Structure formats: structure tokens, C-alpha cells
Amino acid sequence: MTEQHDVVVIGAGLVGLSVAYHLAKRGIRDVVVLEREAAHAQGSSGRSAGGVRLEFSHPSSVRFSQYGLHVLEHFEDEFGISPQFRACGYLFVTSDPSQWVALQESAVMQRDLGVAVETLAAADIRGSFAYINLPDLVGGIYGPRDGVGDPASVAYGYIRRARQLGVEVRFHVNVEGITASAGRVTGVRTASGLISTSTVVNAAGPQARAIGQMAGVDIPVHPYRRSIYVTGPFDGLPENLPMTLNLDNTSYIRREGRSILLGMSDPDEPSSELVETDPAALEKIIATILPWIPSLEHATIMRGWAGLYEISPDQSAIIGPTDDLAGFYCANGFSGHGFMHAPATGRVIAELIAGEPPFVDITPFYLSRFAHQQTARENLVI
Ligand SMILES: Cc1cc2nc3c(=O)[nH]c(=O)nc-3n(C[C@H](O)[C@H](O)[C@H](O)COP(=O)(O)OP(=O)(O)OC[C@H]3O[C@@H](n4cnc5c(N)ncnc54)[C@H](O)[C@@H]3O)c2cc1C
Structure with missing residues (x-):
């Protein structure tokens, strides 16, 4: 049968x-x-x-994220397990004036949907997030409710x-x-x-x-390999470091306990199902991140892994x-x-x-x- x-x-x-x-x-x-x-x-x-953030340019994605965040904030009540969610905030920065305009336009739509997104001029970012070194920085957005959970x-x-x-x-x-x-x-x-x-x-x-x-x-x-590395314990960046993403070069950092997690979506990575770590990817991530987060020069790399983004057109x-x-x-x-x-x-x-x-x-x-x-x-x- x-x-x-x-x-x-x-x-x-x-x-x-x-x-x-x-x-x-x-x-x-x-x-x-x-x-x-x-x-x-x-x-x-x-x-x-x-990572969990409310800031997207498509309204349905904003609403998906709002629901996802709500679920994580109440996950333990429903599932009896902590999702380890930490509202560290998300900070997107850019040196591209047209990107900065697009960020501000999207922020209007996000606010209409109830997202408490903040738009920050370059001077605000330099004042509040002094670890960022971007001479041509034009602005960014900050999502205070965003954060990181444990998949x-x-x-x-x-x-x-x-x-x-x-x-x-x-x-x-x-x-x-x-x-x-x-x-x-x-x-x-x-x-x-x-x-x-x-x-x-x-x-x-x-x-x-x-x-x-x-x-x-x-x-x-189509699948694309994405690599992540984690430093050894590092106190050269704030303890309450937000997930900080540089839209100019797709690299990002966040805290992982006492360490710092480093990632990047390398636009030169071809589509594949490879999930092995690649020493060249580590070199590229370091070369991309150090110029805008110079304090990481004193960090050591402890471990890394790679996985697949599943990307639509x-x-x-x-x-x-x-x-x-x-x-x-x-x-x-x-x-x-x-x-x-x-x-x-x-x-x-x-x-x-x-x-x-x-x-x-x-x-x-x-x-x-x-x-x-x-x-x-x-x-x-x-
Ligand atoms: C490095 C990296 C960082 C990321 N960071 C974030 C982030 O910060 N925030 C965020 O929201 N997302 C992030 N993502 C994306 C997120 O992890 C994925 O979008 C999500 O996990 C996809 O889940 P899924 O269940 O669709 O796929 P998967 O977890 O891949 O599950 C698909 C499953 O299908 C199984 N399968 C495939 N083919 C078959 C078959 N023929 N028969 C039976 N089983 C099959 C596979 O074995 C697999 O277990 C990241 C991804 C990567 C790689």
C-alpha cells in the first residue's frame, strides 16, 4: 500500500x-x-x-521581519526555549549619496509601517559610533529594536x-x-x-x-557561498556594538560574546554549493573590513565557517x-x-x-x- x-x-x-x-x-x-x-x-x-532587522526596501519584507522579531521576542513563551535574542541594534552606513537617498526614502515607508528606524547624518554616526573610519561617509540608518538570535x-x-x-x-x-x-x-x-x-x-x-x-x-x-569568521576575545570595540554593516562593500561586524563576528557577501564569489572555508575569503574579508574598522588590526582569528545564501533574481x-x-x-x-x-x-x-x-x-x-x-x-x- x-x-x-x-x-x-x-x-x-x-x-x-x-x-x-x-x-x-x-x-x-x-x-x-x-x-x-x-x-x-x-x-x-x-x-x-x-541577524534580525526591520529595515527593508520592500514593505512585505518589513512586515515579515516585524512578525519574525515579535516571534523571537516571545519565543520562550510559545516554545519553552530561549532563542538567545539580543537587541543589539543594526547600523547600516554608506558613502554613496544615492544609496543614502534610497535609505532615507525607505525609512519613510518603514516608519509608516511602525518601525522606529533612525536616519543618521555622517556627523551623528561619527559622534555615536566612533569605531567607524569612513572618510567619505554620507549617512546611515539605525534600527534600535533589531538584533541577533540563535538559529x-x-x-x-x-x-x-x-x-x-x-x-x-x-x-x-x-x-x-x-x-x-x-x-x-x-x-x-x-x-x-x-x-x-x-x-x-x-x-x-x-x-x-x-x-x-x-x-x-x-x-x-541559485546558491552562493558566504563566509563568516570569528575573532578571539576582543575588547577594542564597544561591548554594546550594533550589527554594523557597510553598504559600500557588503561587509559587516557584530559581537559574538567577547569576540567579533566578521562577514561579507563577496560579489565575486561564483554560484556553487561549496561550503568549505576558503583562505582567500578570509584574506578578502580582512582586507575589506580593516580600512573602515581599523581597531580590528589587533584582533586574532579564532574560527570560521561558510554556508550558502539562496539568492533569487x-x-x-x-x-x-x-x-x-x-x-x-x-x-x-x-x-x-x-x-x-x-x-x-x-x-x-x-x-x-x-x-x-x-x-x-x-x-x-x-x-x-x-x-x-x-x-x-x-x-x-x-
Ligand atoms: C553565512 C550566512 C549568514 C546568514 N546570515 C543571516 C542573517 O543574519 N539573518 C537571516 O535572516 N538569514 C541569514 N542567512 C540566511 C539564512 O540562514 C537562510 O536563508 C535560511 O537558513 C534558509 O533556511 P531554509 O530552511 O530555507 O534552508 P536550509 O536551512 O538550507 O534547509 C533546507 C534543507 O533542505 C534539505 N534538502 C535539500 N534537498 C533535499 C532533498 N532532495 N531531499 C531532502 N532534503 C533536502 C537540506 O539538506 C536542508 O537541510 C545567512 C546564511 C548564511 C549562509
Whole structure:
């Protein structure tokens, strides 16, 4: 007899687990999550910098972040686990006058949505954040409620509650195919056989495109390696250092306990599934960060890791149903924001599957935007 479930979720990262939890919370409990690795959060979710910020240029992304932040601030009440959230703030700086204009324009929209974002002229930044050395600095924005959480704790919270609500999470199960009939999903094929279902959620992170191909759906998401390094204990920067991001060169720093975490989205990194650390990436990060954070010259490097951003063409997520295959849902392409947007994504996907209107307008995030030459372009990305 063929095994059958109401919903099959592919991928046990933050997004798949959030989807499964939200389905179960809505009473859709015959849900199985299939994960090829031996444990949950082994993909991008286990390699994230854990940043959460409200400042985006697309209003739906702002609303996704507002929900994500709210969830993290109340996570322990719902999940019984601390997400280790720390409201250190986010500071974006730029030396590019047109970027500075765009930041201020986006801040107007963000404030309309209730975000307490502050726009800071160069002199304000020099006064309050003296560790930054940018001779041509023109301005920046500061989000006081933003901060950093622990993706592993959040993923564990989701998987534990989802299981308590009846969801089954299976490891060592590689999805090999998706079956369909008359334009509708009928099942998911693995080495152990066919699972019959009318609803599949693609939450395969950097492998979203490959899962789409199995379903005959083109999902334009490509993986790019992103590297992170952590210094040894370092007191040459403020203890309350905000996540500080330089939009001129995509590098950023934040505190990681007594150490400093350094990261960068190298625009020269080609698309690949490589997750090994690369000595050249470390050299480039150091060469990029030292000129604008000179005090780090005295820091040592203790460890580092790399993971994959799953990037969409307009750097906004691809979320929702697909035109060509009924019952096949995308939760993909988070372009570096999937930790903070996983809570809202899980909720809107569950709402769609339950036949309820999503709490945020996600039509701009539908896959169909690419076929219709529309864009949900996100400008505030690192
Ligand atoms: C270095 C780095 C820093 C980041 N920093 C931030 C940040 O500060 N803030 C933020 O919000 N986001 C950040 N992100 C992005 C965030 O981590 C991701 O967007 C998010 O984790 C994506 O979650 P996911 O569940 O979609 O993907 P994943 O966690 O990758 O999960 C997908 C899962 O699908 C499984 N899978 C794939 N193919 C198959 C198959 N055929 N069969 C079965 N299972 C399959 C994989 O094994 C994987 O476990 C960062 C990412 C990186 C790499």
C-alpha cells in the first residue's frame, strides 16, 4: 500500500520546520518533513549569522521581519526555549549619496509601517559610533529594536513543538522526484518508495531549484557561498556594538560574546554549493573590513565557517503557490534573510494551505512575478 499524507514538506531547515509547525498549529497534523541529512538545520540554517532587522526596501519584507522579531521576542513563551535574542541594534552606513537617498526614502515607508528606524547624518554616526573610519561617509540608518538570535535554538524550538503537535520529521530521506497528474501534485518519490500527497512544500533552501526541476517548475534560486569568521576575545570595540554593516562593500561586524563576528557577501564569489572555508575569503574579508574598522588590526582569528545564501533574481523571497502545478508551494530564495523571515513564511504557507488569506500580502513574492516581468526588488541586502 502506498503511504499517504496530507502535506509533505521537503527540507528540515528553519523554513520547513516553521511551515510544519504552523500547519500543525492550525490543525493540519498529517504532515511529514523529509530531510536528506542526519539531523535538522544542517543546511543554511545552521550556518546563519542570526541577524534580525526591520529595515527593508520592500514593505512585505518589513512586515515579515516585524512578525519574525515579535516571534523571537516571545519565543520562550510559545516554545519553552530561549532563542538567545539580543537587541543589539543594526547600523547600516554608506558613502554613496544615492544609496543614502534610497535609505532615507525607505525609512519613510518603514516608519509608516511602525518601525522606529533612525536616519543618521555622517556627523551623528561619527559622534555615536566612533569605531567607524569612513572618510567619505554620507549617512546611515539605525534600527534600535533589531538584533541577533540563535538559529540553532530557534530551529530546535520549531522541531520540538511541531513533533509535539504530531508532525513527523524523517532524516536520511533524499527526495528524488515529484509526481503529478493533470497539473496537480500527486506524490513525492524517495529511495524508500512513493509518498502519496496532494500538497508539497519546497523548503529545500539552496537546493530549491533542483526540487523545482523534479516538479517541472523553474525556480530561479541559485546558491552562493558566504563566509563568516570569528575573532578571539576582543575588547577594542564597544561591548554594546550594533550589527554594523557597510553598504559600500557588503561587509559587516557584530559581537559574538567577547569576540567579533566578521562577514561579507563577496560579489565575486561564483554560484556553487561549496561550503568549505576558503583562505582567500578570509584574506578578502580582512582586507575589506580593516580600512573602515581599523581597531580590528589587533584582533586574532579564532574560527570560521561558510554556508550558502539562496539568492533569487530580485533578492526577495519566492513564496506561495505555483501556476503550473496545483498543490506545489514554494518557500524559497530568501537571499540572506531566511532566519528572520522563517517565522512569517511558515505562517503564510500554512494559511494558504488551510485556505485562509495570508496575514501579509505575499502576492509580490509569488513565483509567477518572473513570468510576468514583475519584480519585488529588495535593495537593502548584504
Ligand atoms: C553565512 C550566512 C549568514 C546568514 N546570515 C543571516 C542573517 O543574519 N539573518 C537571516 O535572516 N538569514 C541569514 N542567512 C540566511 C539564512 O540562514 C537562510 O536563508 C535560511 O537558513 C534558509 O533556511 P531554509 O530552511 O530555507 O534552508 P536550509 O536551512 O538550507 O534547509 C533546507 C534543507 O533542505 C534539505 N534538502 C535539500 N534537498 C533535499 C532533498 N532532495 N531531499 C531532502 N532534503 C533536502 C537540506 O539538506 C536542508 O537541510 C545567512 C546564511 C548564511 C549562509
